Amino acid sequence: MVDSLVKESGFNENLPEHTIETLVPQVAVTREVKPAPPRYRNEIAKYLIRRSGECALCGKCAQVCPQHVHVLKPGYKLFAAPHLNICIGPSCQQTDHYCIEQCPNAALTMVENPMLKVMGDYRWTAEMILATWKMAETGEPPAPEYGYEYETGASGGGFDRLRFKFPAKPPIELRDDEIDTSIVLNRRNDGRPQVTIDVPWYGGGMSFGSVSNVTQLSKARAATAFNTFTCTGEGGYMERMKPYDDHIITQVATGLFGVREETIQRVRIVEFKYAQGAKPGLGGHLLADKVTPAVARMRETVLGISLFSPFPFHSVYSIEDHQKHLDWIKHINRRALLSTKVSTPNDVEMVAVGSYSAGTHIVHLDGGYGGTGAAPDIAKKNIASPIEYAIVKVHRFLEAEGVRDKVTLITSGGIRTPHDIAKAIALGADGVVVGTAELIALGCIRCSRCESGRGCPRGIATTDAELAGSVELEWGTQRIINLYSAWRKELVAILQRFGMRSVSELRGRTDLLMHLDYTNDVETR
């Protein structure tokens, strides 16, 4: 490796020897699914069961329900609030323990929860949120009995209109443990270390400031458990993250907040953020109220003053300038792989091939429908294209240029479920970056209030000590581990149905997809 670097740079004496290995001892986190129940007293459920005055308090409902939805505590005369979030709803009708029918006084009625109409949005439907919560709680894909429609959202386009064409029977029968979901991130054969992640996704950049330190650490610990990565975002690198350095991507964004040689030397991947899908053409926004003393200290800025990162890097006006950036990092950290995060303009394929030629290992495309802590509404949806178009365009262009297998293509911006992940890979990506889904696992309800004031009222995207205190690190870690675990199971199930031994076999297999709005009569491969 040293030789290749000397050859590249010609400056052997400048190469820091101490960056070959991780600087501090690393902490292991077990990849074990454990129940992580919701942290709110009243978890929102798909169905409500109403108890009328006819109830004789006989307790029959509590006796028959195997889910233990009805709670009649010993010594109490009245029922406690039911655990409606574990009720499987009308699908229970086919069993002999359907409480509505079993009640001798017909005192129970079941209705769909009207609050679902208030929750969620076109991209993240209420049922998708509920299903993500369920996965984060149990580590398993939600049982079909719950009836959640969560594989697609209601946006009416892109991933939500794509479906897999599964064969009636898998071409070969494979056990779960025969299926490999790992991907490699270094395809350049440039003497830098290979980095393999066990699942084809890693966590997106969310800065300290946009989210709490508990949120950041939960993401980092879950990434460690799954031998993948999470990203610091552009708000600096907390000392508490050091034990997880091997699974952290540090971001160099236009604001350069908290970027120091020392932080760059800690990690195995450094990401240059040129743009982000949620506000393409604009720099990061952290509004004044969220610049708390801790955030200001980390970013070396002034308390209570809004931080708008510039756009773009004013040191980069060409691909050659971009290469200069990458070379800078390569010389500071001898083992680091480099990722270039860009969004999806009209000429995204030129940007991608330019980044490759400048020496990046990972081209990270961030599509227009991603989440973010704060963005002007006019920038959301109106600037740059959705990721579904960009993946196909870039994948095919890199293939035509003969460099597709020399660069890792990672995409983000609206990846919500394992089905989205599989579709993104089938369209041509190697892997994806996820962000909002992790926050949903921690209890985010997508109320869109993360941008200002004390930040997130649910304690996730905030640096307010009181609010952030409502999420515990162990719980947060477990919720994300559980989510990842459920996702991996779903992804394995998809690969199993196609008889694929590795997720890399799925890459670019658009022939396995169909679009609900098209005739689907084109033979492609």
Add this chain to the structure above:
Amino acid sequence: MPTKYHIDTKKVAPRLPKIGKFGVVDWREDCARCHNCVKKACVYDRYRQEMQFIHDLDEFNAMFFECMGCFSCVQKCTKGLLALTINPQFERMGNGYYTPDIILTTWNQAETAGIPVSGAGYRGPFSGPGFDAMWTDMSEIVRPTRDGIHGREYISTSVDIGRKPRYLAFDQRTLTTKLPPLVDLPTPILVDMLPAPYHFPNLVPMMLAATVNTGTMMILPWEQQALLGPEQDKHLGNIIFYLGQNTPLPPAAMLKQLRLIEIAESDRTAQRIQELKASNPNLVVAVRVELDATGEERVITLAQHPSTEVIHIVSDINGNQLGVEQPKFIKDMTRHIHTSLVKSGVRDEITLIASGGIALAEHMAKEIICGADAIAINMPLLISLECRFCPSCRDGFPCPAKIEGITPEYGIGRMTNLIAVWHDQLIEMMGAMGIREARRLRGETGRALFFDDLEEETFGRLFGKRIRV
């Protein structure tokens, strides 16, 4: 150094309780009267504010809904008594085009003059009809023309209204081309006259003051000149009188003081232009053309006439073609007109102003990309005054938003704020696109992405013919 274009704004509080999106319903019969009730812990302190509001109320009024929809109280209540619901009053606002969300964001922008910012990314559909079927391009690392957010003070939004010469001719070093009159606007936003059903006479002087504050111009029927009030003589440079087909010409003394005038399209268009020019050769004349079934083709023909300087194309308030069963949308009609004028080689000589269906700042930028030089708005200004877009005034009933009774300070402030924040958002978008001038944004469809094109290029190749339109 020349003075930078800047609009002074200040917060103008609403007069009426806001009609928010969410409301909390509680079932008090079973309340345990907890001393640490979750309502007291509302992060936004909304319950306390609502109590105070009701306490201070001096008349009966509608519900007060400013719940932020975080579900915290709903999920924390010890007895599970609270439920969140969409405010039915919110859902009833607007029409199919001016959605409740558009109305609410317009109110907020008119109040604060701040660019709306929110978290958690985009929540809406993948694409949609009208302006939602396109995205603007952005500047990326390889584009040398970008200015970025920190170059925004160098982004010009000014546009020239009038006829421009195709080329400049020189004799030796002397310019021999006779330069036609041009009206320079600092922002591509004009104020259009309100449609007859939404006419509020008291708004006219306030609209004039808002155009003076923002340096732009307002269109007003000549017959309503008296409504302008005593200040009109000072601000004739901000007024565009509109002359209907049969409206007599204003006195020559008045015409001499005007910069721009608008006439209705008619069989006598060229003659009317000539008559106006005879009184004031420096007067720029715009022709207002309604985009009905033959509107686009009439505009294309009109643009070929050497006397035509400015064409103001007008759709209905929702951006639809007038009087046809399956109307085209303003963006598509503008694109067709613009492309046709480019093909016939006259596009750069003519100024196009577009009206109708421009409900948000993003629509303005997209309409300009589709080919308009400037836009003219009316309904967003009315909404900025807390109009709920209900049919009351249209149907002859009293306005529930009491727009007849607003104070000038309130009306001028809110409309000025709205124009200012639209201007800021235009800059935001142009900064993101790496475009330095609004004049260069016009017709730049190469810096936009259209849903139909992207679908065809991407999914059409993979999946065949699109069957759902």
